[in-house]
Amino acid sequence: MMKLTKLTGLAAAMLAAAPAFAQDAEPVMDKGDVAWMLVSTVLVLFMIVPGLALFYGGLVRAKNMLSVLMQCTMIAAMVMVIWVVYGYSMAFGGGTGAYWGGLGKLFLAGVGPDSMSATFTDGVVIPEYVFIAFQMTFAAITPALIVGAFAERIKFSAVMLFSALWVTFVYFPVAHMVWDGAGLIFNMGALDFAGGTVVHINAGIAALVGAIFVGPRIGLGKDMMAPHSMTLTLVGAGILWVGWFGFNAGSNLEANGGAALAMMNTFTATAGAILAWALLEAVLRGKASMLGAASGMIAGLVAVTPAAGSVGPVGAIVLGALASSVCYFFVAVVKNKFGYDDSLDVFGIHGVGGIIGAIGTGIFTAPGLGGTGGEDYSIAGQTWIQIEAVAITVIWCAVVSAVLYFIVSKTVGLRVVADDERRGLDLTAHGESAYHS
């Protein structure tokens, strides 16, 4: 997904192996690449509906099941429309600004089946429509991740308004900054292969701010708020894992060794993270839980997202296990201490896991640790760049998200009335029930 200026060792090796591309040669489109990117794109869609929707849906109480499914579905649909109207242009419109891509591609102006986008390999291109569609699914899933923070009490209109504003003022600018050749963070040389900052830190920080703005659910700490279907949560988590191969290996933009590396890492980091969470639970509280394993799975996937293209498969295991352990600490200890109700742990897993992943990418890309960094790779140098990229994303996202929550709270309002919250959002917001006995 990044158009790397500082070539990784792998990319450099690939270039060296392909001297046939002269400077003035016609760009080549490979049908294998195109097929892989088409598949990757729908894999990411599959992450949203039904993957994320079911993962979150299983975690809420039965009376709010449909509201969560509905929010994920509607956000995805709305962002797809926004994306072709102005989102793609704001992120990748071809403008040379450091913060946004301009308005040059409003309504996808000038794009046709013959338009091409660059890949990591000089002279190799993919159709721009594939790039637009692939990126669209990323824009669609990110605001859907946030709903876990204020699930079970948020107004449906507030979700929709906030998501529209948030992709406009947070997601598109950050995507441009990190992934576009003209972007601020891109030009700092930060590594974010598949969206650790853009997707996960962004969503996690917006989630934390949202949980604070919206306030805790009625009865938090007193009422039983256990997940209503751990079965569906695991089904959703499993679909997310499968879809994540499109997310990570697809971010390579070509079907080659780089995509295979990203796929390997998406296996091993996740496996390490699941084992770490289960082990921690077994040691600290005597029982390893299914929800813990599912949580570890997501934590590992989040952590490996920025790292997938540049770390090695063994480094990825360590990175996944590390991120999973820190996420466990945030979810089980820190959240309870501070008392914010990030209901489905979007910050605890996506925010924290994303930050560990982004910084860990700086460490595990080192060739000595199995990564693909070149001979002159500096762990300290790269890690510092990673930290700067994280800091910019956190600050931008936190400040702008807070303003947007404030605007929404003063216009349509954030929370449903207490009585509706007690009866559940399925009936009161959507007029239907998930289950009938």
Next chain:
Amino acid sequence: MKLIIAAIKPYKLEEVREALTAVGVRGMMVSEIKGFGSQSGHTEIYRGAEYAVNFVPKMKLEIAVADAIADEVVETIAKTARTDKIGDGKIFVLDLQAVQRVRTGESGEDAL
């Protein structure tokens, strides 16, 4: 006639049914219930959140029987459902005023 209401451990249901059939019980109503008695509940932990589950699942049996076998039925339930551990359940016996079989209109002990 007596109406016997018993709350027992769920996994004892089949054993109790067999034993009651053997002493002449020809029907019963069964429902899954929750309740509490001397047996305390348990805690469940979801990520960091801990919940006390105070109500324990039980099976409720409702059995209408002729006076003649009421004592034997109670004794059979008690004997079969007993594990000697807290939470084995309770048995209540009530006088039953009337019974009617819906299909035939028979009433009294004939309808049992």
